[in-house]
Amino acid sequence: MLEQAPALWKRVGEALDPVLRPEQVRVDLSRVEAIDGACVALLVHLQSTLARRRVRCEFEGGNPEVRGLLALYSRRRLRRRPRRRPRSVLEQVGEGTAAVFAAVRDGLAFFGELLREVLHALKNPRSLNSRDIALTMERAGADALPIVLLINFLIGFVMAYQSAVQLRQFGANIFVVDLVGVAITRELGPLMTAIIVCGRSGAAFSAELGTMKVSEEVDALRTLGIVPLRYLVVPRVCGLALVAPFLTLFADGVGIAGGAVVAATRLEVTPTAFLTELRHAVQPWDVGSGLLKSVFFSAAIALIACQQGLATSGGAEGVGRRTTGAVVATLFSLILLDALFTVVFGVLGL
Amino acid sequence: MSEPLIVVSGLSLAWGSRILLREASFEVERGDVFVILGGSGSGKSTLLRHLIGLETPRAGRIEIAGIGAPHLDGSAPEYGVMFQSGALFSSLSVAENVAFALHEWTDLPPAAISAIVKAKLALVGLEGAEEKLPSELSGGMKKRAAIARAMAFEPNLLFLDEPSAGLDPINAAELDELIAVLNRVLGLTVVMVTHELASILRIGKNCILLDPESQSIIARGDPRQLAAASPDPRVRQFFAREAG
Numbered sequence: 001m002l003e004q005a006p007a008l009w010k011r012v013g014e015a016l017d018p019v020l021r022p023e024q025v026r027v028d029l030s031r032v033e034a035i036d037g038a039c040v041a042l043l044v045h046l047q048s049t050l051a052r053r054r055v056r057c058e059f060e061g062g063n064p065e066v067r068g069l070l071a072l073y074s075r076r077r078l079r080r081r082p083r084r085r086p087r088s089v090l091e092q093v094g095e096g097t098a099a100v101f102a103a104v105r106d107g108l109a110f111f112g113e114l115l116r117e118v119l120h121a122l123k124n125p126r127s128l129n130s131r132d133i134a135l136t137m138e139r140a141g142a143d144a145l146p147i148v149l150l151i152n153f154l155i156g157f158v159m160a161y162q163s164a165v166q167l168r169q170f171g172a173n174i175f176v177v178d179l180v181g182v183a184i185t186r187e188l189g190p191l192m193t194a195i196i197v198c199g200r201s202g203a204a205f206s207a208e209l210g211t212m213k214v215s216e217e218v219d220a221l222r223t224l225g226i227v228p229l230r231y232l233v234v235p236r237v238c239g240l241a242l243v244a245p246f247l248t249l250f251a252d253g254v255g256i257a258g259g260a261v262v263a264a265t266r267l268e269v270t271p272t273a274f275l276t277e278l279r280h281a282v283q284p285w286d287v288g289s290g291l292l293k294s295v296f297f298s299a300a301i302a303l304i305a306c307q308q309g310l311a312t313s314g315g316a317e318g319v320g321r322r323t324t325g326a327v328v329a330t331l332f333s334l335i336l337l338d339a340l341f342t343v344v345f346g347v348l349g350l
Numbered sequence: 351m352s353e354p355l356i357v358v359s360g361l362s363l364a365w366g367s368r369i370l371l372r373e374a375s376f377e378v379e380r381g382d383v384f385v386i387l388g389g390s391g392s393g394k395s396t397l398l399r400h401l402i403g404l405e406t407p408r409a410g411r412i413e414i415a416g417i418g419a420p421h422l423d424g425s426a427p428e429y430g431v432m433f434q435s436g437a438l439f440s441s442l443s444v445a446e447n448v449a450f451a452l453h454e455w456t457d458l459p460p461a462a463i464s465a466i467v468k469a470k471l472a473l474v475g476l477e478g479a480e481e482k483l484p485s486e487l488s489g490g491m492k493k494r495a496a497i498a499r500a501m502a503f504e505p506n507l508l509f510l511d512e513p514s515a516g517l518d519p520i521n522a523a524e525l526d527e528l529i530a531v532l533n534r535v536l537g538l539t540v541v542m543v544t545h546e547l548a549s550i551l552r553i554g555k556n557c558i559l560l561d562p563e564s565q566s567i568i569a570r571g572d573p574r575q576l577a578a579a580s581p582d583p584r585v586r587q588f589f590a591r592e593a594g
Contacts, residue, residue, distance in 0.1 A: 216437035219404055223431040224451045224499075227424040 008039070012046055025050055029070075030061030040073045103329075110307040114237065117230045121238075129235045136239025140201035141247060148196050152251040155188055156180055156258025164266045173267040177277040180259030185282055189252040190290040191338055194297035197244065198330045202305040205236055206326035209309025210319040218310065228310065237302040244298035245291040252287060285350060293341050297334055304330045353415055355380045355507060355539050356401065361410035363396055370396055372565045373410065376558050380415075380506075383533050383540045383553050385573060387588065388560030394543040395434070395511055397560070401541060402431055402509055414507070426455040429507040430500030434515060436492035438484035438499070444471065445480035448498045455503070470498040474528060490521035497528070508532070510542035514549045522546060526553050547591060551577065559585055 027043065043059065050057040059070060087095075121128045160180050167173055209232060212218050218228050256278065263269035269277075308326035312318045356378035363371040370393030378384045388394045399405045401412060403420030414420055417428050438447045448467045452458060458466070471477060474494040484492060493513055500508055513529065514522035530553045532538045544550060550557065550573045557576070559569040561584060569576050569585040577589035 212440075215440075216433040216435055217439055220431070220433055220437035220439070222404065222422040223402060223427060225422070225425050225427045225455060230424070 009042060012042060022055055025055055025057045027057065027059050028061055029059055029066055032062055032066050035066045035069055037073075040069055043070060044073050106311065107304070107307055110310075111303060113229055114233060114303065117227065117234050118237075120230065121234050127230065128238075129231050132232070132235035133239040133242070136201075136236050137243045139204070140197060140240050141243030144197060144200055144247065145250065147200070148193055148247050148251050149254045151196055152184070152189060152192055152255040153258040155192055156184055156255035156260075157262055158258075159183065159188070160259035160262035161266065164262060168267065173263075173269055174273065174277055176259060176263050176267055176269065177274050178281040180263075181256055181278050181282040182286055184255035184259070185252050185286040185290045187290070187338075189255050190248045190294040190297060191334065192255075193244065193248045193251045193294060194301065194334050195331065197240070197247070197298060198301045198305075198327060198334065201240060202301045202330050203323050203327050205302060205305035206309040206312075206323045207319055209233075209306055210312035210322050213310055213312045214315055214318060233302070233306040233310070236306055237299055240298040240302040241295050244294040248291055248294040249287075252290060289341070289345060289350065293338065296337055296341075300333045300337060301330050304333060353380075354378060355382075355415050356541070357411075357413045357415075358401075359411050359413075361397075361400070361412065362408045363393055363400060363405075364408050365393065365396055369565055370562070371560065371567075374567050375410075376567060376570060378539065378541055379556070380539055381533070381537055383529070383542070383555045385550050385554035385557040386541070386543045386560065387545065387550065387557050387573075389545070389562065389588070392560040392562040394545075394560060398509060398511055398541070398543045402429075427451055427503050428505065429509060430497075430503065430505040431509045432493065432496040432500045432511065432513060434512040436484070436496040438487075438492060438495055440484050442483075443480065444476065444482050444484070444487070444495045444498075447484070447495060448502050450499065451503050466502065467498075470501055471495075473501065473532075474498045475524075488521075490517050490525060493517070493525060494528070497532075501532075506537070507539045507541070510540060510544075512544055512546075513542060514544060514546045519548070522549065523552070529553055547589065559588060 025046075027046070047057040047059075059067075062070070160176050163176055163179055164173075167176055167179075209218070212232075218232075221228050221231060260269075260271060260274045263274050264271060305326045308322045308329070312322045314321075354377035358377070359375045361371060361374045362369070363374075386394045386397055396405065400407050401420060403422045412420055414429070420429075438444070439450065442450070445464075445467045448470050449463050452463045452466060456463075467480065468477075471479060474497050476491060476494050476498060479487065479491065479495070484495070487495060497508075497510075497513075510529070514525050517525065526549050529540055529542070533540050533553070542554075554573045556571060557569075557573045558567045559576070560566075561568040568582060569580055573589075576585055580586055580589070
């Protein structure tokens, strides 16, 4: 019985003490009336362990059912898989580097194909899947608005709160407006919004397209004469790029409002004074540069998520792996793009 | 004898680094029900994917009369395909699935598309299922809906991947009967992959048997004749369903 198996395995293990070196082992099964899978596994294990020590093991007796079961379990010897040679650090680094280059190459190829499809859509607007553009704008935009507002309000609030102590020490209370206004519009508004969009919509795009890929829906699209990139990816990229500036604009507004709440309650900066200072501190380009970033951020999110989704293989596990990969790659790209924008704007004096 | 509908010559296929078929040649006649047979891992579905144009052959040629090499380059569908799982678009209703290609590739008015969809669904015995989502359909209904979608553009060639796999014997027999009717009444040429012996013998007119060991076609012809009198023990074993 299965509950007795652990003790039996232990006893057999002790009996197989490597110090003992018999030439042959006979297992008498004549008093065994019934046997289950666990015991058969034990006997097969015993036989193979002894065989490795060049000890012959034979089973004697046993009724036909017992012998039949034993024959069934030991009928096919699984071919032993060759032991994989452990890879050196150098090999692992090399493979990792090659994988990164391959991913970048695939990403660039995908980007090139997408550009071709966008140009095709611009030439033939009728071919554009407008239904999915509207759906993407609704799901990634309108549905995301509450969480974008909440997170950005808290970001503005926390930022002002953290700086309040230092600013008060220098009597520079009013500069909380400059700090929050510029940081939110130029940096945190677009970046935090993009991170939220990445977590919500990027992951959803990747999982959705990945599921379509493994369930052959993408192949079915192709057999109906539809180019998956044109039908599935272009609308998502366009939808997200169209809706992201609006989300960012809302994010800027509530982020600054979060700062205004702290300014009024902790730094004695009245709303009127806050607005007056805000007009001086935040220039149109500050807001504009954030909105420009948001378009690139959202395009990167949709592009990477869709590329990962369409590269999915291997069922549910593959969908999960690609979705995780999409989110990680997108977050990395967002930070990289943000750094690039900062440097470019800095060099151009913007 | 008329020109064959599909001519395959010197075709070599691989799945990753694994060679599945070397320099295979065969023809599919018009009006045939042509069955691609073979055990698991023999490359049946991979061959079908090449015939459809989803994969590019490693070597050799596939020619479909009036089309040339199979291609899926964003033009109106020239043949119908049913995938093993049905592969219906999960976010669309059955009617929207069937109407999909008509909306994309024709300027037919909505009323005409609706009438065509109803007719196609009636053809496959799915009247009244227009508004259902794929998740609300049984396995057999999904496959019927997928056939209706594949038939929407009036193809004269239909590719089917394991149409009766996973169905109970009654549903499988009904689906076989539907395929036989489409072939007999509409003159549709059917190329299908299956390893359901009952289906093969019930509706198959010609077949090829793929062998993974020799990476070649080891038998071709009428499946009933092959089952009854093939001199090759591998073929007899396949049709007798004996374990290797």
